[in-house]
Amino acid sequence: MKAEAQTHVSRLILTDFRNYHSLSLDFSPGAIVLTGDNGAGKTNLLEAISFLTPGRGLRRASHDDVTRAGAMNGFAIHARIEGAFGEVEIGTGTIGDGEASGRKVRINGAPARSADEMLEWLRVIWLVPSMDSLFTGPASDRRRFIDRLVLAIDPSHGRRALDYEKAMRGRNRLLSENARDEGWFEAIERQMAETGTAIAAARVEMVRLLCGMIEHLPSDGPFPKADIALSGTLEEALAYQPAVDVEEAFLRSLSANRYRDRAAGRTLEGPHRSDLNVRHRPKDMPAGLCSTGEQKALLTGLVLSHTRLVAELTRSAPVLLLDEIAAHLDAGRRAALFEILEELNCQAFMSGTDAALFSALEGRAQFLNVSGGSISSR
Numbered sequence: 542m543k544a545e546a547q548t549h550v551s552r553l554i555l556t557d558f559r560n561y562h563s564l565s566l567d568f569s570p571g572a573i574v575l576t577g578d579n580g581a582g583k584t585n586l587l588e589a590i591s592f593l594t595p596g597r598g599l600r601r602a603s604h605d606d607v608t609r610a611g612a613m614n615g616f617a618i619h620a621r622i623e624g625a626f627g628e629v630e631i632g633t634g635t636i637g638d639g640e641a642s643g644r645k646v647r648i649n650g651a652p653a654r655s656a657d658e659m660l661e662w663l664r665v666i667w668l669v670p671s672m673d674s675l676f677t678g679p680a681s682d683r684r685r686f687i688d689r690l691v692l693a694i695d696p697s698h699g700r701r702a703l704d705y706e707k708a709m710r711g712r713n714r715l716l717s718e719n720a721r722d723e724g725w726f727e728a729i730e731r732q733m734a735e736t737g738t739a740i741a742a743a744r745v746e747m748v749r750l751l752c753g754m755i756e757h758l759p760s761d762g763p764f765p766k767a768d769i770a771l772s773g774t775l776e777e778a779l780a781y782q783p784a785v786d787v788e789e790a791f792l793r794s795l796s797a798n799r800y801r802d803r804a805a806g807r808t809l810e811g812p813h814r815s816d817l818n819v820r821h822r823p824k825d826m827p828a829g830l831c832s833t834g835e836q837k838a839l840l841t842g843l844v845l846s847h848t849r850l851v852a853e854l855t856r857s858a859p860v861l862l863l864d865e866i867a868a869h870l871d872a873g874r875r876a877a878l879f880e881i882l883e884e885l886n887c888q889a890f891m892s893g894t895d896a897a898l899f900s901a902l903e904g905r906a907q908f909l910n911v912s913g914g915s916i917s918s919r
């Protein structure tokens with residue numbers, strides 16, 4: 542079943558972003574293949590598109606890092622987005638605003654209330670090589686991953702996470718200062734319990750929805766549904782209790798454990814410590830113990846399931862950024878991926894050094910050559 546509608550980036554204009562001094566490009570709605578040598582600027586282009594969503598983009602880079610070396614005034618990204626709603630112009634960057642004030646977002650020329658406003662128009666999902674260590678790296682990577690999935694369907698999740706972080710930093714400060722002010726602790730812990738429970742509940746819900754979407758993957762083939770089993774640790778426990786009891790339990794526990802946390806110098810429990818478990822079902826094995834290829838297939842299956850989920854919930858297929866994915870897949874897996882992308886009906890940017898890997902898409906995709914900060918059609 543094809544997603545009914547699609548949102549896509551139809552034009553992108555970059556100023557002083559990474560190795561692009563000045564670039565203006567028009568894109569077609571379907572598959573877009575970016576090929577070029579190492580260091581040409583393929584990932585940089587995908588990264589620019591990832592800035593059309595809140596956060597620090599697919600490399601989690603600072604504004605200084607993404608500003609072209611030697612540029613004096615920051616960077617700017619302008620995009621025209623087309624969807625069932627018609628057209629909208631999104632502009633973002635630091636030009637004229639300086640690093641201290643952060644990047645600004647404009648929608649149709651007017652300042653946005655916050656970066657989250659971009660999510661009303663466009664959802665961007667990515668799969669990049671740095672995610673290859675998702676299952677073997679620290680739990681914080683997996684928390685960030687699940688939070689990004691939640692954010693794509695619930696824009697208020699970012700605010701919640703910031704509020705929780707702020708409250709926790711306040712509690713940690715009180716702990717390290719050996720403060721005894723009950724009133725302060727109570728106020729901060731109440732806020733942590735409220736936002737922390739909401740964060741955990743949103744993650745539980747995402748895991749539940751994703752499990753449903755995984756069922757849409759093919760039964761066999763390169764990204765089979767039978768392989769993926771998902772669960773969260775804290776989230777799983779919380780999922781089976783009514784939210785308010787959980788909030789009260791978390792609050793009681795925070796209060797009861799001040800002494801322990803004071804000794805540790807930080808808050809030892811809460812959603813900032815939870816993890817996402819992904820298992821290879823047939824092997825009954827944590828994903829982190831699987832082979833590199835198996836991990837890649839599990840991750841690809843997860844990202845495709847999330848793409849389908851976003852398409853269903855928002856009634857519009859999101860934009861996908863797939864960096865160097867084709868190089869890791871054999872011909873059969875590549876063909877299957879292209880088929881799934883076509884079925885999902887999303888605009889998918891795919892990069893690689895070797896155009897031959899995308900030959901199956903001849904006549905069905907827009908092919909672009911990237912070279913030293915400029916881009917030409919093939």
Ligand SMILES: Nc1ncnc2c1ncn2[C@@H]1O[C@H](COP(=O)(O)OP(=O)(O)OP(=O)(O)O)[C@@H](O)[C@H]1O
Nearest residue numbers: 559560579580581582583584585606607608609610
């Ligand atoms: N702030 C910056 N200013 C200017 N150039 C930059 C900046 N940041 C990165 N670059 C340059 O961008 C290039 C890397 O581009 P990118 O990562 O997009 O390459 P790529 O085409 O994806 O290559 P690969 O195939 O090796 O992954 C490098 O040459 C790097 O020096």
